[in-house]
Amino acid sequence: xxxxxxxxxxxxxxxxxxxxxxxxxxxxxxxxxxxxxxxxxxxxxxxxxxxxxxxxxxxxxxxxxxxxxxxxxxxxxxxxxxxxxxxxxxxxxxxxxxx
Numbered sequence: 001x002x003x004x005x006x007x008x009x010x011x012x013x014x015x016x017x018x019x020x021x022x023x024x025x026x027x028x029x030x031x032x033x034x035x036x037x038x039x040x041x042x043x044x045x046x047x048x049x050x051x052x053x054x055x056x057x058x059x060x061x062x063x064x065x066x067x068x069x070x071x072x073x074x075x076x077x078x079x080x081x082x083x084x085x086x087x088x089x090x091x092x093x094x095x096x097x098x099x
Contacts, residue, residue, distance in 0.1 A: 003034045005085050011063070012080040012088045019074070020049040025056050027095050035075065036092065047071070053078070061091050 004015040015035045022039035030037045042052035050067050053076070057065040063083045070076035080088050 001029050002089065004029075004036055005089055007085050008079065010079060010081055011083045012085045013068075014057075014078045014080060014088065015075070016053070016078055017075050018044075018049055018053055020044040020052075025052075027060075027092060029096060033075075044074075050076075060095060061088060063088075 006013045016038050017030060017033060017035045019037060019039040021043050022041060024039070024041065026039040028037045028039075029035075038053055038057070040049055040052040040056060042048040050071060054065050054067060057078060057080070061080055061083065064081040066079050066081070067076050068079045
C-alpha cells in the first residue's frame with residue numbers, strides 16, 4: 001500500500017484514482033494499480049469531481065490538498081501540503097476500505 005505515497009519538499013504526494021458519481025465518499029486501495037481509489041459523489045463535469053476530491057481529502061487529513069497532475073484523468077497526483085508521509089498514511093489507514 002505504501003507505494004502510492006512519497007515525500008516531497010512541500011509535503012506528501014499521493015497517487016490516486018478517482019471514481020466519480022459514487023453513492024458516497026470512500027477510500028480504498030487498488031492493488032493492481034498501486035493507487036488509492038477515492039470515490040466521490042460529484043460528477044466528472046467541469047472539475048466538480050476534482051474539487052470534491054480535494055475538499056474530502058483536506059477534511060480527512062486536516063491539511064491543504066491539491067491536485068498537481070491528472071486534472072483530466074481518473075489517475076491523479078495529489079499534494080498534501082506540510083504533512084509527513086506517515087501522518088498521511090495513519091489518517092488514511094483509519095478510513096481505508098478493501099477493494
